Amino acid sequence: MFRSDTTAEGEFRTKVRTWLEANLPFGLRGRTVRPLPAELMPWYHTLSRKGWIAPHWPKQYGGMSATLNEQIIMTEELARVGAPHLPVQGLNHIGPILMEFATAAQKALHLPPILAGTVIWAQGYSEPGAGSDLASLSTRATLEGDHFVVKGQKIWTTWAHHSDWMFALVRTDPQAQPRHAGISFLLIDLHSPGIRIRPIKTIAGDDEFAEVFFDDVIVPAENLVGKLHDGWRIANALLGHERLATSNPQTAMMALERIKTMARASGIITDPAFQDRLAAASINVTALSAMFSHAVQLTNNEHSLGPEASVIKIFSTELLQTLNELLIEAAGGHASAKNPVTTNFGEVDVAASFLQSRRVTIYGGSSEIQRNVLARRVLNLPN
Numbered sequence: 001m002f003r004s005d006t007t008a009e010g011e012f013r014t015k016v017r018t019w020l021e022a023n024l025p026f027g028l029r030g031r032t033v034r035p036l037p038a039e040l041m042p043w044y045h046t047l048s049r050k051g052w053i054a055p056h057w058p059k060q061y062g063g064m065s066a067t068l069n070e071q072i073i074m075t076e077e078l079a080r081v082g083a084p085h086l087p088v089q090g091l092n093h094i095g096p097i098l099m100e101f102a103t104a105a106q107k108a109l110h111l112p113p114i115l116a117g118t119v120i121w122a123q124g125y126s127e128p129g130a131g132s133d134l135a136s137l138s139t140r141a142t143l144e145g146d147h148f149v150v151k152g153q154k155i156w157t158t159w160a161h162h163s164d165w166m167f168a169l170v171r172t173d174p175q176a177q178p179r180h181a182g183i184s185f186l187l188i189d190l191h192s193p194g195i196r197i198r199p200i201k202t203i204a205g206d207d208e209f210a211e212v213f214f215d216d217v218i219v220p221a222e223n224l225v226g227k228l229h230d231g232w233r234i235a236n237a238l239l240g241h242e243r244l245a246t247s248n249p250q251t252a253m254m255a256l257e258r259i260k261t262m263a264r265a266s267g268i269i270t271d272p273a274f275q276d277r278l279a280a281a282s283i284n285v286t287a288l289s290a291m292f293s294h295a296v297q298l299t300n301n302e303h304s305l306g307p308e309a310s311v312i313k314i315f316s317t318e319l320l321q322t323l324n325e326l327l328i329e330a331a332g333g334h335a336s337a338k339n340p341v342t343t344n345f346g347e348v349d350v351a352a353s354f355l356q357s358r359r360v361t362i363y364g365g366s367s368e369i370q371r372n373v374l375a376r377r378v379l380n381l382p383n
């Protein structure tokens with residue numbers, strides 16, 4: 001977007017664009033709300049069969065080992081065709097973590113089903129009493145011989161009710177000081193006896209997340225990733241991957257297209273003041289694209305991102321909210337319509353898009369928490 005393709009990259013882009021145009025079902029294009037698995041997963045499987053589901057994974061694990069520019073081209077082309085958001089907990093979160101921290105047996109068991117899309121993962125970090133202050137989590141895992149017994153509750157777990165496995169942070173040493181020294185990283189089969197999952201509806205009307213209750217759930221000891229009580233280090237590495245993945249400019253690019261469509265339909269596109277704001281927004285989307293490619297490059301070289309992940313998380317999520325405010329302006333009187341607005345230039349889901357953008361500055365660590373991270377780790381300000 002902010003650079004020109006080389007000849008080989010141009011050929012790759014054409015190949016990707018042509019294939020996506022021919023293969024992405026029309027019903028899945030430009031969706032604001034993520035489709036349910038029955039509708040979405042066949043598309044995941046199609047991408048997987050094509051070998052394009054994990055551009056960022058190394059070839060040795062079945063990925064594409066795509067270059068940075070190829071990864072960005074894929075992102076841009078997926079945005080261009082309006083591809084829906086796939087479940088990313090496996091591909092972007094636990095997948096890279098397993099590659100970095102898991103045993104050979106854990107990798108062999110869990111990585112292939114993520115690629116194939118036969119297993120969906122959920123992230124079990126947050127609890128009713130532990131969100132921003134994650135180290136205060138209280139879901140307890142007691143080691144009894146060859147297994148853990150897990151008791152407690154997770155909340156806001158994206159797609160838990162559609163998932164097969166959860167990677168969870170659990171307290172294995174309640175006495176440990178500091179508190180994070182008593183946390184471990186466990187892989188939990190969500191079909192195990194003693195697990196109850198209750199979906200939660202969001203303000204946008206979708207039930208994206210759920211509460212998960214554990215009542216003396218037996219988890220084999222070999223499902224521990226890394227060492228006992230060493231989960232915090234892994235959790236933080238994963239948060240870096242998560243912040244980067246949620247900052248993918250695909251969403252912002254699609255939001256920009258939505259604004260343009262709506263502005264053409266309402267006529268505000270000819271208003272010079274609106275044009276100024278639209279130009280500023282476009283520049284910021286380009287800046288995000290540049291930041292994202294820089295961050296991906298750092299990740300490719302060093303495994304996990306540091307405070308850069310916080311910078312890009314703040315910029316991308318707050319930009320998405322600004323874009324959605326512009327969408328409301330472009331929609332004028334149509335802004336409050338509950339259903340998508342039909343225009344001569346296409347259908348635009350204004351209200352759902354706006355409402356959904358409210359959540360982005362919360363998940364993966366809120367904007368306030370990211371600013372605290374930067375204040376401490378980059379600016380060395382006191383606590």
Ligand SMILES: Cc1cc2nc3c(=O)[nH]c(=O)nc-3n(C[C@H](O)[C@H](O)[C@H](O)COP(=O)(O)OP(=O)(O)OC[C@H]3O[C@@H](n4cnc5c(N)ncnc54)[C@H](O)[C@@H]3O)c2cc1C
Nearest residue numbers: 123124125126131132156157158359362363364365366368
């Ligand atoms: C759509 C969505 C999907 C999610 N998916 C998942 C998931 O799959 N798995 C998972 O584990 N979690 C998930 N979460 C939960 C998310 O990680 C938490 O909501 C987030 O970490 C904030 O925690 P909290 O909700 O407990 O809010 P709190 O921590 O109670 O924070 C409330 C407010 O206080 C502010 N605040 C808190 N502490 C400080 C501080 N020290 N300094 C300044 N301000 C502060 C926060 O910024 C926020 O504005 C999801 C959340 C959303 C919205």
